[in-house]
Amino acid sequence: MALSWLLLILLALAVIGYFSGRSRALASAGGNARELHSLPSYYGYNVALTTLLPALGVLIVWLLMQPMIIDNTVSGLVPDQAIPEGSDRGLVMSEVRRVANGLDGAVASEAMTEAQAQNPDADIEALTAALKDAGQVLTQDITQPILMAAQKYRSMTSNGSVAMQVVVLALALLGAAFAYVRTHKEFRARNVVEQGILALLLLAASIAILTTVGIVLSMFFETLNFFQLHSWKDFFFGSTWAPNFRGGSELSILPLLWGTLYISVIALLVAVPIGLFAAVYLSEYASTVTRSVAKPLLEILAGIPTIVYGLFALLTVGPALVSMFGNGGALGVGWMASSNAVLTAGLVMGIMLIPFVSSLSDDIINAVPQSIRDGSLGLGATKSETVRQVVLPAALPGIVGAILLAASRAVGETMIVVMAAGAIAKFSGNPFEAMTTITTRIVSQLTGDTDFASPETLVAFALGLTLFIITLGLNIFALYIVRKYREQYE
Structure with missing residues (x-):
C-alpha cells in the first residue's frame, strides 16, 4: 500500500x-x-x-x-x-x-x-x-x-x-x-478538543525550537572536530586566510570578518537613510492613494531573489562603477580596476535591504499614538517639527531594532557577495578593491570534492557557527532595545 x-x-x-x-x-x-x-x-x-x-x-x-x-x-x-x-x-x-x-x-x-x-x-x-x-x-x-x-x-x-x-x-x-x-x-468534549489543539500548537512551537537546536548542535560538534585538527588561536587571532588542501593552511576568520562587516556597513549606509526617509514619507506625508500604490511597489524589492540582485550587481552596477571610477572612466581617477569590489556588493545589498528597513520602520512609526501628534500640533509645532522632534524620537527604539535586524540580514547574505565582492581575503579600507566574506568562504570550502575529515572543509562549520552567533547576538540586541523602550510610548 x-x-x-x-x-x-x-x-x-x-x-x-x-x-x-x-x-x-x-x-x-x-x-x-x-x-x-x-x-x-x-x-x-x-x-x-x-x-x-x-x-x-x-x-x-x-x-x-x-x-x-x-x-x-x-x-x-x-x-x-x-x-x-x-x-x-x-x-x-x-x-x-x-x-x-x-x-x-x-x-x-x-x-x-x-x-x-x-x-x-x-x-x-x-x-x-x-x-x-x-x-x-x-x-x-x-x-x-x-x-x-x-x-x-x-x-x-x-x-x-x-x-x-x-x-x-x-x-x-x-x-x-x-x-x-x-x-x-x-x-466534556470541548475541553478535550481544546487541550488537543493546545498540544498541537505546543508541538509546532517545539519543532521550531528543536530545529534551531539541531542546527546549532550539528555545527557545534563539527566545529569541535575542526579545532582538534587546527589551532583555535590561529582561527580567532590569525591574520591570514590561505586554505591549502595539501596541508599547511592558514585559516583565520579575521580577514573574512573584516570583509563581512565592511560590506554590511556600506549596505546599511545605503539602506538606512533611504528606507527611513521612505517610511517617514509613507506614514506621515503620503496620501492614502499614494501609500496604497507606493508601499506595495517598494516591497516588491523584498520578493526579488538574491541571485537576481547578484546578476544586477555583476552586469549593471559593477560596470557602471568601473566606467566612473576606473581607468579611463568619467572621473579619470583610476581607483577601480574590476567590477568585483566591496562598493559594488555594498550598494546592491543596500538596495535589497531598503524594503526591509522601510517596512519595519513604517509599521513602527504608525504604531506611535495619534494623540502624541495631535498634542504637538496643538502646541503650535509644524508638521515637520512634529515628525522630527516627537514622532521619530518616540519610534526611535523600534527603528534601531529594525536597523539591527537589517544588519543581521546583511551579515548573512551570500549570493550578492559571491557574485559582486570577489574572493580575496585581506584587510583593506579601500572600497574599490575586491574582498570576500564569511558566507562566501563557507560556500567555497564546501563546493566540489570535499573531505570531511580535513580542516580545510571542517572550517566551514566553524565559520558558520561564528556567523550564527554574530547574527543571533544582533537579533537579541534588537529585540532587547524594542522591548525595553516600547512601553514608554504606549
Whole structure:
C-alpha cells in the first residue's frame, strides 16, 4: 500500500469518526443538543482527532526511524574487505540503496521476477545486464556483498512498510473505538478538543525550537572536530586566510570578518537613510492613494531573489562603477580596476535591504499614538517639527531594532557577495578593491570534492557557527532595545 493511500484511509476514518461521534452524542441526549455538555461538533472533532493524530504521530516517527535502523543494520552486513580502496562505508551504502531501488524498479517493470531479485546466488553479470536493460542507473559494478546487502535492504524495507501500515491502521481504529465509546452527553468534549489543539500548537512551537537546536548542535560538534585538527588561536587571532588542501593552511576568520562587516556597513549606509526617509514619507506625508500604490511597489524589492540582485550587481552596477571610477572612466581617477569590489556588493545589498528597513520602520512609526501628534500640533509645532522632534524620537527604539535586524540580514547574505565582492581575503579600507566574506568562504570550502575529515572543509562549520552567533547576538540586541523602550510610548 502506497503512503498516499494510507493517508487517505486515515483521513477517511477521521471523517467517519467525526460523523459517528456527533451522531452518538446527539443520540445519547435524545436528539436535544441543549442537553449536551458541548456543541455536537466537538464530539465529532474528539473522535476524529483521536483517530487521526496518534496514528499520524506514529507514522511520522516510523518514517524517520525506519531508514536509520535499516541503514545501520545493513551496513554491518558489508564486510570491510568489500569496501573498495578510496571509498568508505557511506558510499557503499549509497550503492546498496541504489541497487535495492533498481531491483524494485526492475520487478515493477516486469524485467525480472521477485524470485530472481531475491536470489542471493544470482549471476552478477546477468543481473547487472537485466537492471541496465530495465533502465536502472548503476554507478559502479555490483559485487556479491553489495547484492546481498541490497536484498536484505529490500526485505527489511518491505517488512517494515507492512508492519507500519498494520500498526498505524490498528492505532487509528483503536483510537476511534476508544473515543466513540467515551462519547455521551456528559462527556466534556470541548475541553478535550481544546487541550488537543493546545498540544498541537505546543508541538509546532517545539519543532521550531528543536530545529534551531539541531542546527546549532550539528555545527557545534563539527566545529569541535575542526579545532582538534587546527589551532583555535590561529582561527580567532590569525591574520591570514590561505586554505591549502595539501596541508599547511592558514585559516583565520579575521580577514573574512573584516570583509563581512565592511560590506554590511556600506549596505546599511545605503539602506538606512533611504528606507527611513521612505517610511517617514509613507506614514506621515503620503496620501492614502499614494501609500496604497507606493508601499506595495517598494516591497516588491523584498520578493526579488538574491541571485537576481547578484546578476544586477555583476552586469549593471559593477560596470557602471568601473566606467566612473576606473581607468579611463568619467572621473579619470583610476581607483577601480574590476567590477568585483566591496562598493559594488555594498550598494546592491543596500538596495535589497531598503524594503526591509522601510517596512519595519513604517509599521513602527504608525504604531506611535495619534494623540502624541495631535498634542504637538496643538502646541503650535509644524508638521515637520512634529515628525522630527516627537514622532521619530518616540519610534526611535523600534527603528534601531529594525536597523539591527537589517544588519543581521546583511551579515548573512551570500549570493550578492559571491557574485559582486570577489574572493580575496585581506584587510583593506579601500572600497574599490575586491574582498570576500564569511558566507562566501563557507560556500567555497564546501563546493566540489570535499573531505570531511580535513580542516580545510571542517572550517566551514566553524565559520558558520561564528556567523550564527554574530547574527543571533544582533537579533537579541534588537529585540532587547524594542522591548525595553516600547512601553514608554504606549
